[in-house]
Amino acid sequence: MPVPFDIISSCDWIGTLPHQTVVAELLTRPERTLKLLPFEISYLKKCLDFIVYHEDELSVALDLLEDPAEIVVLRQRAESLQQLHRELMAILSPIRRLPVELLSMIFCHLKEEYRGICLPIHLPPYTSNIFMRDPPFFDAMLVCRQWFNVCDASCPSLWADIRIDFSHRRSSILPRILSTTLRRSRGHPLSISLSYYNSDTAGPLVDEVYRLLVEHSDRWQTFDADMCSERECKWFEGVRDRLGCLRRLSLRNFWRTSSDGIDPVAAFRDAPNLHYVDLDNFPSTPVPSLDISRLTSFRWYNIHEELAPYLTTRMRYLEALQHSNSLSCFEYMTSPAPYTPRTGSYDPIPKPLVTELLIGDPTFLTSFLFPSLTLLMMGAYDEYNIPLVSYPPETLSVMHAMLEQSRCPLVTLVLRNVDLDPTLFSILRGSVAGSLKELTICLMHWNDEHDGLLQDLVGSLQEENSGAFTFLPSLQDLDLVLDDRHQNAVWDEYMFIDEVFASVVLSRLERSAVRTVGLTVWSTGGYWPIEESTLQVLRKTSGVNIYLHDFNDTDE
Numbered sequence: 001m002p003v004p005f006d007i008i009s010s011c012d013w014i015g016t017l018p019h020q021t022v023v024a025e026l027l028t029r030p031e032r033t034l035k036l037l038p039f040e041i042s043y044l045k046k047c048l049d050f051i052v053y054h055e056d057e058l059s060v061a062l063d064l065l066e067d068p069a070e071i072v073v074l075r076q077r078a079e080s081l082q083q084l085h086r087e088l089m090a091i092l093s094p095i096r097r098l099p100v101e102l103l104s105m106i107f108c109h110l111k112e113e114y115r116g117i118c119l120p121i122h123l124p125p126y127t128s129n130i131f132m133r134d135p136p137f138f139d140a141m142l143v144c145r146q147w148f149n150v151c152d153a154s155c156p157s158l159w160a161d162i163r164i165d166f167s168h169r170r171s172s173i174l175p176r177i178l179s180t181t182l183r184r185s186r187g188h189p190l191s192i193s194l195s196y197y198n199s200d201t202a203g204p205l206v207d208e209v210y211r212l213l214v215e216h217s218d219r220w221q222t223f224d225a226d227m228c229s230e231r232e233c234k235w236f237e238g239v240r241d242r243l244g245c246l247r248r249l250s251l252r253n254f255w256r257t258s259s260d261g262i263d264p265v266a267a268f269r270d271a272p273n274l275h276y277v278d279l280d281n282f283p284s285t286p287v288p289s290l291d292i293s294r295l296t297s298f299r300w301y302n303i304h305e306e307l308a309p310y311l312t313t314r315m316r317y318l319e320a321l322q323h324s325n326s327l328s329c330f331e332y333m334t335s336p337a338p339y340t341p342r343t344g345s346y347d348p349i350p351k352p353l354v355t356e357l358l359i360g361d362p363t364f365l366t367s368f369l370f371p372s373l374t375l376l377m378m379g380a381y382d383e384y385n386i387p388l389v390s391y392p393p394e395t396l397s398v399m400h401a402m403l404e405q406s407r408c409p410l411v412t413l414v415l416r417n418v419d420l421d422p423t424l425f426s427i428l429r430g431s432v433a434g435s436l437k438e439l440t441i442c443l444m445h446w447n448d449e450h451d452g453l454l455q456d457l458v459g460s461l462q463e464e465n466s467g468a469f470t471f472l473p474s475l476q477d478l479d480l481v482l483d484d485r486h487q488n489a490v491w492d493e494y495m496f497i498d499e500v501f502a503s504v505v506l507s508r509l510e511r512s513a514v515r516t517v518g519l520t521v522w523s524t525g526g527y528w529p530i531e532e533s534t535l536q537v538l539r540k541t542s543g544v545n546i547y548l549h550d551f552n553d554t555d556e
Contacts, residue, residue, distance in 0.1 A: 044091060051084055058077065058078045059078070107158060152184055156185045156188035157188050159185040160185045162193065166205070178212050179212060182212060182216055185219075188219070189220075192220060192223050192224065194226065196225075207235075210235040217239040220246050221246065221247055222247065222249075223246060223250070224251075226252045236264060239268075240267050243268060245273065248277075248278075249268050249276070251280070252280040254281065263289050265279070265289055268290070275295055275296040275297065276297040277292065277297070277298050277299065279302075281301065282301070292324060293320055298329070298331065299331035300333070301333040318363070318364065327353060328353050329355065329358075330354055330357055331359070332360065332361065333359070349367065350371060354370050354373060358376075362399065365398045366402070369406045371408050373408035375411065376399070377414040378416065379395075380416055391418050391419070403427060403431060404431055409435045411437050413438070414438075414442075415440065417445065420449065425456070428471070434474060436472055438476065439475060439477070439478050439479070444483045451494065458501050462504050475514055478514060479516075479518035479520075480518065481518075482519075482521050483522040494529040497531075499534060502534050502538055505517050505541065509542070509544070515543065518544075518545045520546075523550060
């Protein structure tokens, strides 16, 4: 039997509901939802109940209708009511009434999550690239006007970490984006990171970016620059006496300025709160004018330095380390230089605050004692550039003497390009034997003695007494890097990586005596001087990380 048409006419009220005006206002003014009074929330909930009731009625009516035209009309009424239902649900959603302070905390947490897991490893850990529009809080800004306003006006820390790549394809709009970013960061301390990958970026664009940054240099907390030229270095003069907030300075690949006689560090030397300085591939001529005696961490790395200026710099930093009362981390990494033994009677100077020491010159080890040392790295390793010669033959002996006199709780020992000799076992069985947890040996120049010494090391790792390992009992991570690509290798020389090696590794891992074992081999031509059966065993062992690199393979 046909259904009377009054079912359709009885639903005409849906288009004239007074709720629609209220809902439309709240949807266009999201800030009103933060200030809804109790009686307004109660009214909206009653509206919602009213709509839900009539939605059920319309659903029943749709099942009764048979005329297609009537079904279309009634379905339009039902969709209109459902839309109103969704809008009311959105307005009453608790997330719309989150306080600005809580939203700010959520967005800032998004930023922390992002920069902790998504950045390439070579980039500073404290920056997220806002110019590439990839941080997740950009997506949050697109959700609604309220969230946009919170990100724009109430989260200055979101905009305070700035990384600029001048070689990026969108670099032409950097000044405009930077101006907006600096406005949004308000008075928050800034972390600045600048990257230059070619000299063609110098020009009005760079000048405008530097002008904007220098205007806010009183807020610089971290400044990191890579491959600046003389043009950019001159802008540093504008930050003198404005760096009261600066705590961390990192300048890399400034060797291009050495011929100009420029000291890029000079503008930063009077920063009163500067604690961390990192100079990577930095010339010693002119000698950087920083007073490192008041720093907490200092790093100078240049393995391409010519010998004559290096020796001058060495004396300067020996004196600086001697007079420092606050350094906890000191790195002075260079290519090998002649060892200069101390003459006459002398007492090494104790440096009880130094916990991390990264050195390319054993002369530093004869001058000081480090009773609190937990990390010692000796020697440099350059994966992609010039081949390095080994460090002086006295290196291990000098290191052993320093460690025995210091009696330090050494946890991490890294030997890079240091010629191995039996003194290695004197070190590993000495005062650090009980505390050492991480051992890394990197050999870039293989000789006949190395294989025998490493075989002895493998044999020592088997030593047990009453079911417990007695040699390096606390060892958790062992990492070996073998790199022979710069000389004519004899491919059957790495004989220590055999069944015994695999057995020792497996035994230590199974009994949780070590956590990880790393084996990295560089070669040319894709020939690996390791038995395939041994490789298969190691690859199947959980906790073993094997990296085989062919230097001629451009995909590596």
